[in-house]
Every structure is written in structure tokens, then in C-alpha cells.
Amino acid sequence: MSQQPNALIREKSPYLLQHAHNPVAWHAWNEDAFALAREQDKPVFLSIGYSTCHWCHVMAHESFEDEEVARLLNDWFIPVKVDREERPDIDSLYMTVCQLMTGAGGWPLTVFMTADKMPFFSATYIPKMTRFGRTGMLELLPRINELWQQRRRDILQSAVSIAEHLRQFVEGDLLRQHQETAPLSAATLDRACAQLLERFDAEHGGFGGAPKFPSPHNLLFLLRRHARTGNAQALQAVERTLLAMRLGGLFDQLGGGFHRYSTDERWLLPHFEKMLYDQATLTRAYLEGFEATGNALFAETARAVFDYVQRDLLDDSGAFHAAEDADSEGEEGKFYVFTTEELVQILGEEDAALAAELFNCRREGNFLEEATGHATGANILHLTAPLETLAQAMGLPVDELRRRTNAIIARLFDARGRRVRPHKDDKILADWNGLMIASLAYGARVLQDQNLAAVAARAATCILATMRLPDGGLYHRYRDGEAAVPGLLDDYAAMLWGLLELHQATADTAWLDQARTLATLMCEKFWDTDRGGFFQVAGDAEALLVRLKDVHDGAVPSGNSLAFFGLRLLARLTGDTAWTEKAQAMLQAFGNDIAAMPLSYTFFCCGLEDMFQPAAQA
Known part of the structure; x- marks a missing residue:
């Protein structure tokens, strides 16, 4: 070089x-x-x-x-x-x-x-x-x-x-989008649910084949679907998927947090990046899954992710860094995997044997080289069942297995900490932080842990203090003392959601006031006055070839879906019908697209489900 x-x-x-x-x-x-x-x-x-x-x-x-x-x-x-x-x-x-x-x-x-x-x-x-x-x-x-x-x-x-x-x-x-739109009805949501369940992998969880992305908004939609209609298949699909992701290699069994996606259909072989947005949206899905099912493992998973984010992604300012790399020392996943010889060196023969059985480690390894499919000798730690089920199969009391497992995890985590860590991308992004703030604040309510609300409040305070444009709007990125890149729709919409969740978690009206201000600026800067809906960039942004307006929900919900969700929540919390009217105008703008392929707009459909059942969680 x-x-x-x-x-x-x-x-x-x-x-x-x-x-x-x-x-x-x-x-x-x-x-x-x-x-x-x-x-x-x-x-x-x-x-x-x-x-x-x-x-x-x-x-x-x-x-x-x-x-x-x-x-x-x-x-x-x-x-x-x-x-x-x-x-x-x-x-x-x-x-x-x-x-x-x-x-x-x-x-x-x-x-x-x-x-x-x-x-x-x-x-x-x-x-x-x-x-x-x-x-x-x-x-x-x-x-x-x-x-x-x-x-x-x-x-x-x-x-x-x-x-x-x-x-x-x-x-x-x-x-x-501007053509005359038939009002979206419950039938649209029926089709979205049917399309998702047709793609559901009943054996391994998730939707479709390899590679598999977590796509938590699919799960959030099905949870709302179950809450409103009692659809048992919708809840079963969510439970199976949440459990499979938590037990599989997609989840870091030692340090908490989820990797970006699975290269196989079984959630075993991940691409090892850890992205802040995945931690944020997946914790929301696990929290709502816990509320719907009472499964304590889902609450435990959300806590583990929150612990990871606070330990490894929290900036000294209070906001959160963007991501951790898949690679270290030039190899993907090297930081996370173990050979059976390493298990013995770290744990001794007896505990290494238990760890190998517990986490499905083999001498030849279970981490396959992507290009050839050959075993590498390294193992991705994963479970095949919850500890209660494994204890029964092993003939051990659950409490004993849990105690020994926790001790093994602690020792392996400590040993892993002495390895060369993956690179961390330490920039702060307003939109991803908004998603994390929303999940932390929601977690404070569900888990009855006000410390999570305090962490969320500190992050929001940092964003609002250091990433503000002269007109009160947002910058997109902050790093090394510099805020830059005028905010995009996603920044405003995600931070709007985060502030509204903070208000609900703390009952502090200052967060609601900040949310109102941000929503007003969002409408002024991004609203398409001719056709409705929000553009991705503000009207005074750098001129590119075209000005995009996207509502498709990909790895994260689109800015328009977040805005629709946030405006409806703001209307409910303030009683101001102007926000409802703006949300209704979005239905007019995007109704044709959503009606044609609702599967592609599942987070937008979350807001629609809440419309048909106003009492549903928002």
C-alpha cells in the first residue's frame, strides 16, 4: 500500500x-x-x-x-x-x-x-x-x-x-402512486399475511430460502395481525422464527447481538457484520414477541442485545456507533469461531466436552468455507433447543446446566476478548440511532427497566445537541467532532419514532415537543406537494439525476413507512388531527403500490393494522 x-x-x-x-x-x-x-x-x-x-x-x-x-x-x-x-x-x-x-x-x-x-x-x-x-x-x-x-x-x-x-x-x-386509489382495506392486509405465510419456512423459521435476512418488520406485522384477528399461524410463524434466530449462529451466543444475515436456510452460517439497525429492529420484534407469547427467552434475548449495544457500540457522547466488521486479521468470522482444541485449552477437558455438546462443535468444524463448502475446522457456536429442553435430553437439572453454561460462556467470552477485534465503524447516524432509541425506550416499558429509558434519553440528547442544522433540522452523520450531510427523510422519521417512544417511556412532554418540531420540519422539507408522500432528500439538497421517493421496506423500514407509523402515533398522542390527515394523504399516495404487492411494505402495513385496531400497540 x-x-x-x-x-x-x-x-x-x-x-x-x-x-x-x-x-x-x-x-x-x-x-x-x-x-x-x-x-x-x-x-x-x-x-x-x-x-x-x-x-x-x-x-x-x-x-x-x-x-x-x-x-x-x-x-x-x-x-x-x-x-x-x-x-x-x-x-x-x-x-x-x-x-x-x-x-x-x-x-x-x-x-x-x-x-x-x-x-x-x-x-x-x-x-x-x-x-x-x-x-x-x-x-x-x-x-x-x-x-x-x-x-x-x-x-x-x-x-x-x-x-x-x-x-x-x-x-x-x-x-x-398518483393515480386514483381505491381505499386500502382489511383485504390488503389479508393478502400481505397470506403472502408472508406462503413464504414461511416451517422447518427452519424465516421466510424464503438462503440467504435469509432477519427482516423484523415482517414479524412485527404478523404480531399485529395475530393481535387483531387471532390468526394462530401468524403467531406460530413469529415464534418459530424468533426462536430459530436466537438459537442459531445468527446470534452471538457469547457476546449478544445479531449478525447481519444468514448465508444458509438454517440460520447457522452468518455474514458476521453486526449493524446497529439490526440490533434496534430485532429487539423490538423480540420484545413484542415476548408480550404476545410470554416466552421468557425472547425477553432475555432483548436484554442480551441491549447489553451488547451498550457495551460495544456506545459512544462516550451517549449515542451509538454504526457497526462492527465481519472480518478480523483478514478472515471473516475469525473473532467469533472456535476449534475444539481451543475449547480444551480454554475450558479443560470436562467443560470443553460439555461446551462442544451444548454448542454443537465438531472436530472438523461446522463453519463451511463459502466458496467450496469445505469444513474449516472452526465452529460457529449455536444451540439446537432452549436450555430447558437440552437439560432434559442430557439428564441434567435445568439450574445446573444453566449455571455451567453461564460459566462456560463467561470463560469463552473472556478468552475471545483477547483476540484481535473486528474493526468498528464509529460514525454516528441519526436514523440508526433513532431506531435504537425507539427500541430502548420501548424496552424500558416492556421490561420495566427505567435504566433503558435513561440510555435512550442520553442518546437522543446527544443527537439533538450535536446534529442540528441551523433551522433546527438534522444532520445525517456525526464523527470526530463534525456533523455533516444534511439529514434525509429516514433521519427525521426514525428520530420522530424514537422521541415518541421516549415520551411514552418517561411521560416527559419535552420529548413530545421535540417530536412535534421534527415532524413539522419533516413535512416542510420532504413532502411532495403535488403527489403526496415524502421524498428521500429535502428540496434544497444536492441535485442528483432524480429525486427518489421510496416506500419499499428492505433491510430496514423505508423512510415513508417510518413516517406513516410516526405520524399516526403522533396524532394519537397529541390528539392533533392534522397529523392524521397527513398520514391519510400517504395512503392516497402509496395505496396502489401497497395494494399490488403488500408483502413489500410490511412495516407500512404495521401502521395499517393499527388503523384497523387503534388499541393495538403502536
């Missing part, structure tokens, strides 16, 4: 700083970079990722730390790096482009574009050398440069065509 830093050394993003010593002459996304592209008559090579992304690391090591690849990038392109978590507006725009062009998406996201920000080629991970049917960087870069030099008109026409196709795609969404 080059010892001379590039322009990223002046940035705050941990992801950009990871690339500050690459031999690639990276620029951050700014007008200077695009002006340089115009001045030097070069296309822009845009690379989007995030600091805890495994495949981003792979591409960095293969290509961006390689002198040969760097020379081609520096000679023929203006290389630009973007942290998708710092600039979700840029990421979502060009991810939409990638999906339209290739039918797929993911990170790292690679886009070749003109100096006017119009894309003409898009891909995800690109290896250095051509392999596995993927064209490599050393073959692709010369090809793109040749086209730029010899067939410029074709490239520019393609870029114009792609940009126009993007505009038509977005405008088509907006027009469809």
Missing part, C-alpha cells in the same frame, strides 16, 4: 479513511472531483461500499491496493469513493441504476459515469483478474478506456439513454 495518502485522508468516514493510503488517487464525492473529470476529459470511476462490508474488503485488497490496477484507474479515470451509509441518497440512486441495468445489486457497487454524473456502465464486485464468468479489472478498465477514446458518442448516447430510462422509471412510480 502507498505510504502517501490520497485526498480521502481529509474525510471523516471510516470507510473512506480505510482507502486513504491506497495507491488509487481517490477523491470524495464533491464538485471538485467532477470538475477535474471535465477538465481532464476523463470518465468517473465511482465505487460505493461501507467499512464493515466483507466483499468491499476483498475488492480493496485485490484491486485498490494493487499498483497495476491503481495505475490504470489513475491514468484513465477520476476515481471517486462513497460511503453508502454516509450518503444513502447517492447509493440508492446508483443502486437503482445498477438494478435497472443488470437486474441485480449489492456492494461494493461500481459505476462508470460521465462528469455530469450520468452512468454508462454498472456492476458490483469486480475481481482483479477475469474469473468465474466475471470480467476482471485488468481487462475491463482498458476496454472502457478504449470505448471512451474511440466511441465516445456511443457512450454519451448510452449515458443519456440510461438517465432517461431512470427518470421514466421514477416518474412512472410517481404517476402510478
Whole structure:
């Protein structure tokens, strides 16, 4: 790697700083970079990722730390790096482009574009050398440069065509949203429930096949469905999924917290990143699952996640860091897995045998290499049943097994703590903190633990004190003493939910007042006065190719779904019908999309369920 830093050394993003010593002459996304592209008559090579992304690391090591690849990038392109978590507006725009062009998406996201920000080629991970049917960087870069030099008109026409196709795609969404909408009814929710249950994996829990994402909003919707209609299948699907995720490798059995997703259908083999948003939304699902079933393991799981977040993600300021990496010492999952030999070294023969039986460890290992499927000798600790069931199978008293298990966990956790830890992305994001504040405050009520409310209040105080725009609005990111990037819809909507939950947990009207202010600003900055609903970015934000308006619930609920949920809750807590009217206008804006495929909008459907049963938890 080059010892001379590039322009990223002046940035705050941990992801950009990871690339500050690459031999690639990276620029951050700014007008200077695009002006340089115009001045030097070069296309822009845009690379989007995030600091805890495994495949981003792979591409960095293969290509961006390689002198040969760097020379081609520096000679023929203006290389630009973007942290998708710092600039979700840029990421979502060009991810939409990638999906339209290739039918797929993911990170790292690679886009070749003109100096006017119009894309003409898009891909995800690109290896250095051509392999596995993927064209490599050393073959692709010369090809793109040749086209730029010899067939410029074709490239520019393609870029114009792609940009126009993007505009038509977005405008088509907006027009469809604006068409006359039949009122959403209970039948829409019937279809959402039926679609989810059709995809439910009764054997392993979760929905669909591998890879499996937690998608807690699916569970929250089914819990509301059960509460309103008594649908037993909905509750059974939630119980099975919550239990399977808690017992499986998706959950860190030693340190608490959930990994990002499972690569297999059994929740055993995770991608080991730990994201703040997953901790926030999953604790909400476990808390509501505990309320619905009385299963103490669900409450215990929520407490374990709260403990993890406070121990490992809490900033000195009181707010929460974004994520922990999957990799350490260049290997995914190395921090988390154990060989049976290591168990013996740490625990001794007798306790190691119990740990191996308890956590399903084998001499050959259960952690399979993703590319080959071969055992690595390492084990992902996981359970096959709750301790009560395991105690019966082992012929041990439950209390004895619990005592010995807790002692084993403590010793393994202590030993693991002496390993090289995964990288932590220590930036503070307003939207993810809003989700965490909401879950902590809700947990304070469900678990009757006011300390959780105090932790939530401290985080909210930090966000509101350090991440405010001059007009009282929010910045999106804070790190190393700097608040930056004007807030997006998700920041306002998630913080609105967090403040409303804090008000309910503490009965402090100051949080309700702050929520009102934030909701007012959200409506002023993001509301589409022509068609209804909220845009992702404010009207005075940096101009990109199009202004997106998304309601689809992905890994986290969309900004519009959060806003709908929050506005309805604000209306209920204040009695102000203006907020109800705004929520009703959102139904008009998005009713066609939701009615056509309600499965894609399950958090929005949570708000709809609450409409049909106002007494349901909100």
C-alpha cells in the first residue's frame, strides 16, 4: 500500500479513511472531483461500499491496493469513493441504476459515469483478474478506456439513454402512486399475511430460502395481525422464527447481538457484520414477541442485545456507533469461531466436552468455507433447543446446566476478548440511532427497566445537541467532532419514532415537543406537494439525476413507512388531527403500490393494522 495518502485522508468516514493510503488517487464525492473529470476529459470511476462490508474488503485488497490496477484507474479515470451509509441518497440512486441495468445489486457497487454524473456502465464486485464468468479489472478498465477514446458518442448516447430510462422509471412510480386509489382495506392486509405465510419456512423459521435476512418488520406485522384477528399461524410463524434466530449462529451466543444475515436456510452460517439497525429492529420484534407469547427467552434475548449495544457500540457522547466488521486479521468470522482444541485449552477437558455438546462443535468444524463448502475446522457456536429442553435430553437439572453454561460462556467470552477485534465503524447516524432509541425506550416499558429509558434519553440528547442544522433540522452523520450531510427523510422519521417512544417511556412532554418540531420540519422539507408522500432528500439538497421517493421496506423500514407509523402515533398522542390527515394523504399516495404487492411494505402495513385496531400497540 502507498505510504502517501490520497485526498480521502481529509474525510471523516471510516470507510473512506480505510482507502486513504491506497495507491488509487481517490477523491470524495464533491464538485471538485467532477470538475477535474471535465477538465481532464476523463470518465468517473465511482465505487460505493461501507467499512464493515466483507466483499468491499476483498475488492480493496485485490484491486485498490494493487499498483497495476491503481495505475490504470489513475491514468484513465477520476476515481471517486462513497460511503453508502454516509450518503444513502447517492447509493440508492446508483443502486437503482445498477438494478435497472443488470437486474441485480449489492456492494461494493461500481459505476462508470460521465462528469455530469450520468452512468454508462454498472456492476458490483469486480475481481482483479477475469474469473468465474466475471470480467476482471485488468481487462475491463482498458476496454472502457478504449470505448471512451474511440466511441465516445456511443457512450454519451448510452449515458443519456440510461438517465432517461431512470427518470421514466421514477416518474412512472410517481404517476402510478398518483393515480386514483381505491381505499386500502382489511383485504390488503389479508393478502400481505397470506403472502408472508406462503413464504414461511416451517422447518427452519424465516421466510424464503438462503440467504435469509432477519427482516423484523415482517414479524412485527404478523404480531399485529395475530393481535387483531387471532390468526394462530401468524403467531406460530413469529415464534418459530424468533426462536430459530436466537438459537442459531445468527446470534452471538457469547457476546449478544445479531449478525447481519444468514448465508444458509438454517440460520447457522452468518455474514458476521453486526449493524446497529439490526440490533434496534430485532429487539423490538423480540420484545413484542415476548408480550404476545410470554416466552421468557425472547425477553432475555432483548436484554442480551441491549447489553451488547451498550457495551460495544456506545459512544462516550451517549449515542451509538454504526457497526462492527465481519472480518478480523483478514478472515471473516475469525473473532467469533472456535476449534475444539481451543475449547480444551480454554475450558479443560470436562467443560470443553460439555461446551462442544451444548454448542454443537465438531472436530472438523461446522463453519463451511463459502466458496467450496469445505469444513474449516472452526465452529460457529449455536444451540439446537432452549436450555430447558437440552437439560432434559442430557439428564441434567435445568439450574445446573444453566449455571455451567453461564460459566462456560463467561470463560469463552473472556478468552475471545483477547483476540484481535473486528474493526468498528464509529460514525454516528441519526436514523440508526433513532431506531435504537425507539427500541430502548420501548424496552424500558416492556421490561420495566427505567435504566433503558435513561440510555435512550442520553442518546437522543446527544443527537439533538450535536446534529442540528441551523433551522433546527438534522444532520445525517456525526464523527470526530463534525456533523455533516444534511439529514434525509429516514433521519427525521426514525428520530420522530424514537422521541415518541421516549415520551411514552418517561411521560416527559419535552420529548413530545421535540417530536412535534421534527415532524413539522419533516413535512416542510420532504413532502411532495403535488403527489403526496415524502421524498428521500429535502428540496434544497444536492441535485442528483432524480429525486427518489421510496416506500419499499428492505433491510430496514423505508423512510415513508417510518413516517406513516410516526405520524399516526403522533396524532394519537397529541390528539392533533392534522397529523392524521397527513398520514391519510400517504395512503392516497402509496395505496396502489401497497395494494399490488403488500408483502413489500410490511412495516407500512404495521401502521395499517393499527388503523384497523387503534388499541393495538403502536
